[in-house]
Amino acid sequence: MHHTPIYAHPDGHQIIVGQGLLTACTAEGIALSMPIGPDGLAALGAALLEHATTAAQEESERAGAALGTDLARELFALRGRPQAETFRAVREALRTLTKLEHPDSAAGGFAVAIVNLLELGTANLPRCDEGADK
Numbered sequence: 001m002h003h004t005p006i007y008a009h010p011d012g013h014q015i016i017v018g019q020g021l022l023t024a025c026t027a028e029g030i031a032l033s034m035p036i037g038p039d040g041l042a043a044l045g046a047a048l049l050e051h052a053t054t055a056a057q058e059e060s061e062r063a064g065a066a067l068g069t070d071l072a073r074e075l076f077a078l079r080g081r082p083q084a085e086t087f088r089a090v091r092e093a094l095r096t097l098t099k100l101e102h103p104d105s106a107a108g109g110f111a112v113a114i115v116n117l118l119e120l121g122t123a124n125l126p127r128c129d130e131g132a133d134k
Helices: 038-077 083-098 103-123
Strands: 004-008 014-018 021-025 031-035
8 A cells, every 4th residue: 555645734634645545634533535536636736736826925915015014104204304214214125025925926015005105195296387498
């Protein structure tokens, strides 16, 4: 008999594959088996990878959003301070953002967190009179 442990939880629970069966065992020895062939194993593996990747991307998006929210708070606290301090805060936030896993997802979360701040800031920029130079 050849059984391959696929997953072992620290509490003693296991998932094992062997002899055409996928078996989940509790630490107390209760087992549930179901038949599974090579195609089923491949589909299960792909689904598990997709789920893990999606979960990691969602976590990166949340981390990016938290980083953007923290930056917005910091920028609000720095109002009236020298611009160099604001630049430093933005640079550090962007450096941290680039180190997050799944950078596209992290950047999306970051953008969601700061877009309103950017819209308010640009809405309050002084307007130039287009005919003033003429």
